[in-house]
Amino acid sequence: MYIELHASSAFSFLRGSSPPEELVRCAADREMPALAVLDRDGVYGSARVHHAGREKGVRGLVGAEITMSDGTALPVLVASRTGYRNLCQLITRMKLRSEKGEGRAGWDEWEPFVEGLICLTGDEDGPVRRHLENGDREGALRTVRQLVRLFGRENVRIEVQRHLRRGERWIERCLRDLAEAEKLEVVATNGVRYAERKGRLLQDAFTCLRHHTHLDAAGLLLESNSERHLKSAAEMSSLFADWPEPVTNTIAVAERLEFTLEDLGYAFPRYPVGEGETMSDVLRRETYAGAAERYPDLTRRVRDQLEHELALIGKLGFCGYFLIVKDIVDFARSQSILVQGRGSAANSAVCYCLGITAVDAIKQELLFERFLSEGRNSWPDIDLDFPSGDRREQVIQEVYRKYAPRGAAMTANVITYRGRSAMREMSKVLNLPEDVAGRFSDLFGHGDFPHTLELEEQLSQAGLPRSHPRRDALTGLLGAVHGLPRHLGQHSGGMVISDRPLDTVVPLENASMPGRVVVQWDKDDCEDLGIIKVDLLGLGMMAAIQDTVQLCRQRGAGREFDLHTIPQDDPATYRMMQEADTIGVFQIESRAQQATLPRMKPTTFYDLCIEVAIIRPGPIVGGMVHPYINRRHGREPVDYIHPSFEPVLKRTLGVPLFQEQVLQMAMIIADFTGSEAEELRRAISFNRSKERMNKVMAKLRAAMQKKEVDPEVQDRIEKSICSFALYGFPESHAISFALLAYVSVWLKVHRPAEFYTALLNNQPMGFYSPATLVKDAERHGISVRPVSVVTSEEMTIVEADDAIRLGLRQVRGLDRSAAERIVMERASQPWTSLTDFLRRTGIDRDQRRILASTGALDGLSEHRRDALWRIESCLDEDDLFSWAAEEEREASPLPAMTSAERLRSDYRGLGLTTERHPMAHIRNDVPEIRTAEDLKRGKHGDEVIIGGLVICRQRPGSAKGHLFISLEDETGIANAFVPAPLFEQFRLTITQEAFLKIRGNLQQVDDVTSVYTRFIEPLPFVTAVETESHDFH
C-alpha cells in the first residue's frame, strides 16, 4: 500500500502541470485510497481535489508547500482542523503582507502555527535537501533539528524520493543517516508534478516560463527524465524493493491526517437579533412589514405562499442569510444606490417582500422550488445588481467594514490558458518568432469565440509551416495547457462572508486592486464546500439608469420621474422594441435580439421576458426559437409534448424556454421530488461535469420508463432538457433582466437626452461604442454637441430636451486632472481669450493639441487650425507682456479644416464624430453601395451591395460558425449574415478591416432585413479612421 503525500497540481502555478481533477483520476486508477496535493503557498487546488475525490473515492488530504525566507519550500500536511486553521492563518499572514503572487514565511514565524501539522523534509527545493545538494551535511542536520524543535519529533518525517537519477542514492544515504541519528521516520514520496509521464513536457515548458527563458536555453533547469508522475503502490514498492519501510510508512502518516475539507469549520454570520427574539421571528416580522407595502390587500394566496416559504427557510436554517442580504440591500438604499436582486431569488415572495427583488413571484407564478427546496443541500443563490463603478465599490467596502477583520473577502477567479494566451506563452517557450503568436491571435479577431478553423490550419496561417521541426511540440503543448490555471484574479462580484475570520477557513491574499482581499478558491469551489457567496454585481445599465433618474431630477419639472411610476404598458416603448430600435438599451440590443424583436413583436411585459430568454444558446441549440415564433404567429400548432405539461408550458406555447419549466416537467412526468429537481437544476447549471448530467438523465429516463411514457415523448423531453445543459436561463432571471430592459427602452423613448448622456458617461458598457450611440442619438432627434472648453463639463451633460454636450472626459489623451482644472478655472471666471485659457490652465502642449484638433477650443478661436497655430507659440509663463503681445497677434495663416480632416481628427481625439458619418464623405464615390435606410425598401432576393463602418462582428457559439456583421452608415445600420465557409474564406478581411463592402442577397423575413453575404471586400477609406467595434462576444 502506498499513498502519495507530496503532489503538486497546476494550481502551484508553473510548478505542476496537471489539474487537480486529473491527479485524482490517476490516483483512483491506481487504486490509491487518498492523495495529498500540496500546492505552493496555498490550498488552491485542494477544493477540487476534495470534490473530485468524493466522486472517485479518493480521500483528498490537505497541505501546502510553504516558501521560506531562505527560498526553500517546506511541505506540510494537515492532520487536524486546528492544523488546517493554522496553515490558513500562516499563509494568509505571509500573503497579505506581500505583493500579489509573492510571500515568504520566516523560520521564526512558525511557532504559533505548528499544532496539527505534520512536516516533511521536502524534495530538492526543501530546506534539508538543499543543504545536502551543496554537500553540507551539518547544515542538513541543523535544519532537521530545527524542524524537530518546531513541530515535535512525532510530526516530522524524513522524505525520500527516487527519480532514477544518478547521485540520488548518495542524498538518500545522507537522509537515512539523518533519520537514524534523529530517530525520525522516513516516508517515500514521488514529489509528483504531473499525473502521467507525458505531463513532463508541459512541466518543462512551465519551468521555462518560471525562469523567463526558452527550451533551447533552459539547459539543466529542465527535468532530466519523466519520473515525477503519480506512481501506483506496485510501482513504488518496486522502486523501493530494497527498502520497503518508507513506502508503507505513508499509510501510517495518511491515517494520522484526519482532516478533510468536509470539516471546514465555516459558518455563515448570525444576524443580530433582540433579546428573546430568534432570527426566524425577525425574518417573519420584516417579511410581513414588506408585504404590507407590496400587497396592500394581503390575500390568502399571498399569505399561504409567504408562510410556505418562511417555513422552509426556517427549516433549512437560512433565516440569517435572508436578513443579511436584506441588510446589504437596505444599506444600498440608504445611500441612494439602485439595487435589484436577480437570479433565482426572484422566485421568492419573501425576497420580494424584503425588497431584495423587484419581481412579484406570486403574480408571475414563479416556481419557488427553483430557488429553495427541502432536498437542497446548498445555500440559496441571491445575486444583487448595483450600478457599476464607485457605487458598487461603496457597497463592497461596507461589507468588508461590517465583517472586519477578515470576515469578508471576494472569491477568486481562476484565469486559465486559452487560445491566444496559450499560444503566446508556448511559442515563447519553444523559441518561435514572436510574430507567429501575433498572427495566430489575429486569426481570432478581437475575442475568443468558438471557431471553425482547425488548430493545425490556424498554425499554418500564422506562418508556422507543417514541416516546422517544432510544430508537433507546439500542438502538443497547446493541447496540454489549454484550460489550466494561469493566475488567480478576483471574481467580478462574488463575496463570501463568515461568522469567524475567513483566514481560519481558507487562506486570503491580496488582489491586484488596492483594498481588495480574495480567498484562494473560486466561486464553484466555495459553493462545493458550502461557503456562502453573495454576488454583488455591477451593471453598467443600472449605473446609466440611476444617472438618468438623477439627471431628470436635476432638470426639474416635466422631466422628473420615479422608477416605480413607469407605466408597464407604454405603447411607444413596445413600438420601439417591435421596430428593433434598441441600440443602447439593456439585453435586447444585440444583433441577434434585434433580428428577433420584429418577429416577436412584444406587446406585453411577459413577451419581453421571453424575448430576453429566447436569444440564448440553450434554446437555439434545441432548435426552439422558430417553433415559438411560428406558434406565436399561428404558423404551427401549439404542442405540449405531453398533455400533462399544458399548465406548465401554456404561456410559452408548448415550448420549454425556462429552467423552471424543465424542472416542473421532470416533476410531472418522472415524479421527481424537490431534491431530485434540485439535483437536475444543479446538473443543468453546472457545466463542469458531464458525468453529473448523465447521472441525473439516467434517473429521469428510468422514472419515465417506469411510468410508461411514450418513447418518442421521452426523447423530446430529454432533448429539451439537454439543450439547457450549456446555458440554463431561469424565468425569474429573465423577468429581472426584462425589468431593466423595459426601463431602459422607456427611458430611450421618453427621456432620450438624459438617457444617452448617462450611457455616454458610463462607457464602456453594452454592445456599441460611443460613436454608434452618438449617431443613434442623432437619429432620434438629439443634437449631440461637440466638446468645448467654454461650455463642456467633465462629463457629458444635457443642455436641452433635445441636445446634449459631450464632456471633456470624452477627449482621449486629456488627463483627468487637466479636465478638472479647466472646469474649475472656468467656474471662477469665464475665459476671456485663448491666451487666457492657456495661461490659467497651464496644460501641456500635447493636450493643447488634442483639444485644438478636436474643436474643443473653437469657442476661443476662429477654427480648429487657428487654435492649432496659436497654441504652438512659445510664451514665457512668467512674462506677462509676452501673453499680452500674443493676444494682439494676427489670425493664423492656416486654412480651416475640411470636413474630412475634421472627421479624422474627431475619431483620433474622441473616437466619434458629431458631424457627418464617415460614410457620408465617400457616398458619392461608391454609388453602387445601398444605404441602410434604402435597404428596407428592397425586395427579398435582390442582389445588393452594402458598405459601412463595422460596428459589430458577432459569432455566437450556437451559430455553427456563421457570423453576423453590422455595418453602420449615415442612415442607420445594415446587417449581414456570413455563412461559416465564407467566413473562413474572408477571415482576415472580416477581422482586420474597419470598413467593409459586402455583396449578397437581400433577405426580408418577418420585417427583419438582412443581407445573405456572397462576397466581402475591404472598403478603401481615404481618411484613416481609428474605430472600435464590438466583436465576437
Next chain:
Amino acid sequence: MYACLQLPHPRLQAIWRDRPGDRYQPVAVLDDEADGTNRRDRGKARVCECSPEAAEFGIHPGMTASQARARCGDLLLRERAPAAEGRLREELLAGAERFTADFEETGPGLVTLDMAGIAGVERRPQEIGTALVGELEERGCVARAGLGANPDLARVAVRSLAWRRDAAEVEVVIRGEEARLDPLPLEVLDPGPDHRELFSLWGVETVADLKRLRRADLVERLGKDSAELWDLAMGRTRRLLRLVRPAPRFEAEASLEWAIEAVEPLLFTIRRLLETIVARLSGHYLVAGEIALRLDLVNGRKHRRRFRLPEPGADVDLLASLLHTHLADFRAEAAIEGVHLEVVPARAGRHQFDLFAAGVRDPNQLAETVARLEALLGPDRVGTPHVPATHRPGAVRMERFSPGGEPDVRIREVGQEALSLGGLPLRRLRPRLAVSVRCGNRVSYFGDRAKDRERPLEIDSGPLRGRIEEVAGPWRLSGDWWEKKLRWCREEWDARLGAGVLCRLVREGGDWYVEGVYG
C-alpha cells in the same frame, strides 16, 4: 552640381537579390521595429516596405502582417535580411565610388555625390543621372537619380520621383527651378515624425503650403529644425557632404582559361593572387587576419572556406602554406575554373605574453597544425570541447581552438560532484561498444511498458560477454523532446560481470551498448 542616388525599397531589393522569384510578386517586408499607428497592435511586426504589386492591393507600411494578408491572401511575407541589405549597401557605395570619391551616405539606400570636377561633367545633368542609374542597374539594383544645385536639392529631386506618374528614373532640379517642387507633397522634404504629424494637423500638405508660412513664425513654434525644412523647401540650404571613404577591400580573383584539375597549378594561381593582395595590404600598413577562399567549379558549384590566422601576418609564404595544407587533402568534385581570395585585414600583432602563461611561440605553425588536423578529421572535429548545459551524457560542443583560453568551468564542477558522491572513475569506450544483452523480468520493474520491466541478465556478445552478477539502475535520462531530430532517451545500468568487471550498460532506442568500464 550634386547627384543623389537612391535605391527605392532597399530592404525589399535586398530580398530580391536573395530570392529572385519574389520579383514582380506581391511582397511585404516585416520589421519588428517598424512604426505602427494602432495602439491595439503594438508589439507586432509590421510592414516596413512592400512591392508595387502589393501596394496595388492597398498594402502600405505600418500595417501588421495580418492586416496586410487581409488585403491580399497571396501576399509573400518576408523578414528583413540584414546580410543581403549589407551587400546591397556595398553595391551602392561601390557604384557611387565609380563616379567620384566625394560622396556621402545620406541614409539607407541613399548616397549623395559631389559631381564637380569629375570626368564627363560636361555632359548634361540628365545624362549623368542616366549613367548613375545605369551603373547601379549593372550591379543588379533598381535605382533612381536626382540632380540639383546643392546636396539637399538633389535629394529632394530624387525623392520627388516617387510621386511621378511616369516611369522616370532621373529628375533634375537646377537653380531657379525650385518652384517645380511646389505642388509636391511635403513628404518629399522628409520631415521628421513630430513635424509630419503637426504639419498634417495644420493642413500643410505640399511644399508650397510650407513656403507660404513665414520662417520666423515656424521657428517660434517648432524650433530651428523647422527653419531648415523651410530653407529646404525654398532651395536655400547650404551644407558640406559628410564624405564616406569605403574601407579598402583586399580581394583578388582569377578566372581560368583552362579548368584546373591538379593542386600545383592551383597553388601557383593562389600564390599569385596572394602576392597582389599582400602588396595592397602593405600599402595600408595592414596584415592579413583571415582569408576567405572560394573555388568555382565547372559544374557550377562553389567550394568556400575561411581560414583565421592566429597571428595576423603578411608573409606570402606563410599564407600560401596555410592554404596549401588545406588543399593538399582537398578533393574537388569537378575541375576548378575560378579562384577568389579575400583577405580580412588586421593591424600587425603586437602583444606581450602573460608572465605566467605559456604563450604560443609560433602561432602560425600552430595554425597550420590545426588546419592539417581539420583537413584530416573534418572542421567540426577539431577545436576546444565545451560541455553544453544539458542532461545528455557526453554532450559536447567544439569551439574554435584558442590557446591559453579559460578551461570549461562546468567540467570542473561536474568532476567535483562526481568525487563528492564517491563515484568510481568511468573509462569511456569510444566508440561505445554495441552488445547484445539478454534481459528477463526477474524483478518487477516500474513503468508501464513490458520492456521497462526487464533488467539485463547477461551480455551475449563482445569482449565483455558473460553473466551479470549484480546490477544497479536503471537511471533514466531524456531530453530535447521538442524537436524530433534532436530528441533522445536512454536508460543506464551499472553491471558487475563475472570477472569482477564493473561496466556501464546503456539502452538507447532498443539497442544495448557498453559505454565504459569503471575503475
